[in-house]
Amino acid sequence: AQSVTQLDSHVSVSEGTPVLLRCNYSSSYSPSLFWYVQHPNKGLQLLLKYTSAATLVKGINGFEAEFKKSETSFHLTKPSAHMSDAAEYFCVVRDRGSTLGRLYFGRGTQLTVWP
Amino acid sequence: DADVTQTPRNRITKTGKRIMLECSQTKGHDRMYWYRQDPGLGLRLIYYSFDVKDINKGEISDGYSVSRQAQAKFSLSLESAIPNQTALYFCATSDPGTDSYNEQFFGPGTRLTVL
Numbered sequence: 001a002q003s004v005t006q007l008d009s010h011v012s013v014s015e016g017t018p019v020l021l022r023c024n025y026s027s028s029y030s031p032s033l034f035w036y037v038q039h040p041n042k043g044l045q046l047l048l049k050y051t052s053a054a055t056l057v058k059g060i061n062g063f064e065a066e067f068k069k070s071e072t073s074f075h076l077t078k079p080s081a082h083m084s085d086a087a088e089y090f091c092v093v094r095d096r097g098s099t100l101g102r103l104y105f106g107r108g109t110q111l112t113v114w115p
Numbered sequence: 116d117a118d119v120t121q122t123p124r125n126r127i128t129k130t131g132k133r134i135m136l137e138c139s140q141t142k143g144h145d146r147m148y149w150y151r152q153d154p155g156l157g158l159r160l161i162y163y164s165f166d167v168k169d170i171n172k173g174e175i176s177d178g179y180s181v182s183r184q185a186q187a188k189f190s191l192s193l194e195s196a197i198p199n200q201t202a203l204y205f206c207a208t209s210d211p212g213t214d215s216y217n218e219q220f221f222g223p224g225t226r227l228t229v230l
Contacts, residue, residue, distance in 0.1 A: 009155065034218055043119075043205065044158075044221040090157060102173075103219060105157035 002027045004093050006106035014114045019063075019078040021109045023091030026072060032094040033074045034103070035065055039087045047089075050074060061085070086113045118142045119222035121206050127228045134193045136225050138206030146211060147189040148219065149173075149181060152203040161204075164189055196229040203227075 007022040025031060033050040048059025055067045061084075065076045074091060091106040119140045128134050138147065145166050150158040150173075160173030162181040170181060178200060182190045193200055203226050207219040 004157075036221075043223040046218045049218055102160060102163070103158075105159070107155055107157045 002031070002093050002095050002104045004091050004104055004106035006089075006091050006109050008109050009107065010110045010112065012112040012114065013081045015083055016080050019076070019081045019085065019111065021076040021089050021091075021111065023074045023076065023106060024072050025074060025091070025093045027093055027095055029095050033065075033067060034092040034094070035059065035063070035074075035076050036090045036092060037087045038090065038108075044090065047076070081111075081113045083113050083115065086111055119206060119208055119220055121204075121222040121225050123225060124223065125226045127230065128196055129230050130197055132196050132229075134196050134227065136191045136204055136206075136227070138189045138191070138222055140187050140206075140208045140220075140222075142208055142210070142220060143186075144208035144210040144220070145186065146209045147183070148207040148209075149179075149189065149191045150205045150207065151175070151200075152205060152224075158205060161191065193227075193229075196227075198229045201227060201229045 003026045005024045013019055035047040036044040037047050038044050047063050048057045050057050050067045058064045063078050065074050067074050088108045088110050090108050092103050094103050122137045148163045149161040152158045159175050161175055161179050162173050164170050164183045167183050180192045203224050205224050206222040209219045
């Protein structure tokens with residue numbers, strides 16, 4: 001079975017400080033992992049995805065995530081927050097052993113960036 | 116992303132009414148999905164379709180039906196809307212190809228309110 005736990009429903013940071021959004025997953029098989037971002041009144045945009053080629057994945061807008069199998073984690077980080085990063089972020093797992101292609105979403109983390 | 120469009124973008128209706136939400140895509144993808152988003156719950160899968168002749172229930176299909184009119188079109192219907200179907204609805208597409216890591220591409224969403 002697959003599931004995703006986003007450990008914080010809300011995260012607040014000051015502009016210019018680091019961002020850490022935490023995600024733990026469970027998967028019966030080798031997982032595909034994704035982070036999506038949703039800005040207000042917008043659809044979901046892919047930030048980055050884990051492809052097993054490298055455990056440290058770089059995405060758009062300076063975000064990156066590290067896959068840690070031993071900890072079943074895929075935390076999202078950014079060295080310096082920008083006001084435009086304020087949005088909701090979703091950690092997503094897909095079971096690569098399944099042909100169904102279903103995605104399992106975490107409940108989301110709302111990121112607030114203070115000036 | 117204009118490649119996946121949803122109509123209408125906003126809809127207010129009354130309990131008991133029949134509602135259809137439409138999704139069109141120009142990405143040429145075979146797989147299409149309908150999700151609903153509720154605050155604090157992430158996205159949950161309603162129905163998915165792998166081609167025109169293939170329709171599958173997701174985790175919360177009760178009260179919904181779908182129609183895959185063509186490769187590019189996938190409609191979601193609420194036969195008799197009820198207030199707890201008030202939510203943000205997303206259509207998504209994917210192309211499995213040979214890459215098991217392919218992400219899904221999301222439309223801008225339809226905000227449905229059932230009074």
